[in-house]
Amino acid sequence: MADGTGDRESMHWWADATPRDWRNLRRFALAVAAWAVAFVGGASLLRGGAVGTGAVAWLVAALPAVLGVMAVLAYARYLRETDEFQRMVHFRALGLGFGGGWLVAAGYRLFELVGAPRADRAVLVVVVAVCFTIGLLLTYRRYA
Amino acid sequence: MKNRLRELRAERGWTQAELARALDVSRQNVNAIENGKYDPSLSLAFKIAALFGSSVEEIFTPDGREQ
Numbered sequence: 001m002a003d004g005t006g007d008r009e010s011m012h013w014w015a016d017a018t019p020r021d022w023r024n025l026r027r028f029a030l031a032v033a034a035w036a037v038a039f040v041g042g043a044s045l046l047r048g049g050a051v052g053t054g055a056v057a058w059l060v061a062a063l064p065a066v067l068g069v070m071a072v073l074a075y076a077r078y079l080r081e082t083d084e085f086q087r088m089v090h091f092r093a094l095g096l097g098f099g100g101g102w103l104v105a106a107g108y109r110l111f112e113l114v115g116a117p118r119a120d121r122a123v124l125v126v127v128v129a130v131c132f133t134i135g136l137l138l139t140y141r142r143y144a
Numbered sequence: 145m146k147n148r149l150r151e152l153r154a155e156r157g158w159t160q161a162e163l164a165r166a167l168d169v170s171r172q173n174v175n176a177i178e179n180g181k182y183d184p185s186l187s188l189a190f191k192i193a194a195l196f197g198s199s200v201e202e203i204f205t206p207d208g209r210e211q
Contacts, residue, residue, distance in 0.1 A: 016161070016171035084185050085173035143176040 021086065024078035031071035039064040089143070093135030100131025147204045150178040152196050167191055 017025065042060045051057045079087055104127045112118055153163050153174075160178070164171040169188070176182035177192075183204075184192065193200045 016164070018164075018168065018170055020168075021170065083169035083173050084188060085176055085182055086170055088182075140172070143172065143179075143181045 017086075018083070021078065021082050024074065024081055028071060028074040028078055031067060031074045035064055035067040035071050038067050085143070089136065089139045092139045093132050096135030096138075097128045097132030100134075101128035145183045145204050145206055146180060147177060149174070149192065149203060152198070152203065153178075163195075166195055 042064055045051050045060055046057060051060050079090055082090075101124055105124055108116070108119055149163075153160070158166075160171045160174045164174045167174070167188070173182070173184075177184055186200075189200045189204055193203055196203065
């Protein structure tokens with residue numbers, strides 16, 4: 001809509017988020033980054049046996065879960081405080097992510113029974129993340 | 145639902161971003177409402193009406209009904 005009133009100044013959600021959304025998304029991104037570092041680092045330490053099997057090992061294993069809860073809480077706060085349109089977009093994307101994860105988790109099990117390679121449980125996380133991202137992009141595109 | 149949001153905003157010379165800031169929503173929200181792709185909640189519709197000094201009925205009308 002090039003009517004001189006800036007309708008098309010940007011069609012990207014990241015450029016159009018309110019300061020409140022930016023703040024909440026930054027918190028969420030930091031929590032996810034901390035979780036990823038703790039998860040990868042923790043798995044590496046535990047696999048290498050660097051922390052043994054005692055209390056320290058349990059702490060290393062528990063740290064990603066704590067950071068994961070923080071990430072979930074940060075995302076829940078974003079959903080609670082963002083505007084109704086963004087909430088609708090994210091709910092649709094979450095639905096697609098959940099649905100995609102469920103279909104792959106349930107469907108691929110049958111393929112495994114007929115000889116397909118056994119999938120790592122971590123693949124499910126990737127499938128959910130990919131379906132969620134596709135859901136976000138499709139919904140933003142639909143309403144842009 | 146049809147609406148006159150784009151027309152009212154243009155009358156005041158506001159950008160979508162300025163209107164979004166005044167309503168405390170994202171610009172995509174304003175864009176989607178103006179394009180008729182998204183119907184706002186009742187509370188947002190009242191907020192929009194208050195901002196423009198109009199009633200909700202003066203800005204929003206159901207599809208198929210003349211304004």
